[in-house]
Amino acid sequence: xxxxxxxxxxxxxxxxxxxxxxxxxxxxxxxxxxxxxxxxxxxxxxxxxxxxxxxxxxxxxxxxxxxxxxxxxxxxxxxxxxxxxxxxxxxxxxxxxxxxxxxxxxxxxxxxxxxxxxxxxxxxxxxxxxxxxxxxxxxxxxxxxxxxxxxxxxxxxxxxxxxxxxxxxxxxxxxxxxxxxxxxxxxxxxxxxxxxxxxxxxxxxxxxxxxxxxxxxxxxxxxxxxxxxxxxxxxxxxxxxxx
Numbered sequence: 001x002x003x004x005x006x007x008x009x010x011x012x013x014x015x016x017x018x019x020x021x022x023x024x025x026x027x028x029x030x031x032x033x034x035x036x037x038x039x040x041x042x043x044x045x046x047x048x049x050x051x052x053x054x055x056x057x058x059x060x061x062x063x064x065x066x067x068x069x070x071x072x073x074x075x076x077x078x079x080x081x082x083x084x085x086x087x088x089x090x091x092x093x094x095x096x097x098x099x100x101x102x103x104x105x106x107x108x109x110x111x112x113x114x115x116x117x118x119x120x121x122x123x124x125x126x127x128x129x130x131x132x133x134x135x136x137x138x139x140x141x142x143x144x145x146x147x148x149x150x151x152x153x154x155x156x157x158x159x160x161x162x163x164x165x166x167x168x169x170x171x172x173x174x175x176x177x178x179x180x181x182x183x184x185x186x187x188x189x190x191x192x193x194x195x196x197x198x199x200x201x202x203x204x205x206x207x208x209x210x211x212x213x214x215x216x217x218x219x220x221x222x223x224x225x226x227x228x229x230x231x232x233x234x235x236x237x238x239x240x241x242x243x
Contacts, residue, residue, distance in 0.1 A: 010059060011053045011058055012064070013034040013035065014032075014034045015034070015067050016032055017076055018237060019236070022172065022201075022236075022237075023110075023201055024201065025078075031076045031105075035088070037083070037084050038083055039085055042134060042138040044138065050084040064096060073105065077106060078107075080108045082110040086109055086111060087115040094122050094125070097122060097126070106128070115150075116150045123153070123157045128168050130171075131170070132171070135173065136183065144190055151190075151191065171198055171199065173202055175204055199229040199231065201230075202230065
């Protein structure tokens with residue numbers, strides 16, 4: 001049993017099993033831990049309740065690990081920390097991740113990529129890092145320096161662990177009708193300044209304003225001028241009508 005100190009508690013919106021519906025690992029069975037609370041407000045957020053802590057439940061390490069132990073690990077071999085923004089709980093997660101790894105599970109985090117100091121606290125425990133870059137059209141301020149620092153930190157640690165770098169580390173960008181071509185190019189050039197090999201997933205928005213398919217392909221072609229691996233991948237779980 002893990003000692004329950006104040007920092008070993010977090011607001012959790014839900015814990016559930018499903019398939020991974022986004023990014024480079026779509027289709028794989030996952031257990032998801034969705035943290036409540038976020039430092040951004042994206043207008044296309046598809047889980048808006050998870051942005052507010054008041055919709056979460058305070059759980060400690062023992063309670064979360066107990067839930068994880070109940071699942072069939074022959075099927076669900078991977079655990080994904082998502083949100084909200086899970087790195088808001090870095091001081092909690094740094095204790096949680098080793099306990100999950102003891103169960104033989106692969107661990108991934110989905111983050112908005114804005115909390116560099118918090119990433120440094122937990123990255124040595126991660127197997128997969130998914131960074132969702134938020135342009136100005138998302139409704140947030142865009143700091144190229146902050147994202148570049150975050151990406152450099154991720155690249156350094158993941159290559160240091162000799163995981164090959166990719167697909168252990170990838171980025172994604174939500175695309176809707178508000179997303180400009182200049183924004184996509186700006187983010188692609190920023191990624192190239194760190195490493196042209198960092199994959200970028202262009203993900204069509206499933207809430208709010210969608211995007212026309214021809215324009216989506218055009219944006220992909222523009223991004224491919226700067227980085228090597230650009231993919232268009234929709235939210236598969238939304239298409240299938242599952243969580």
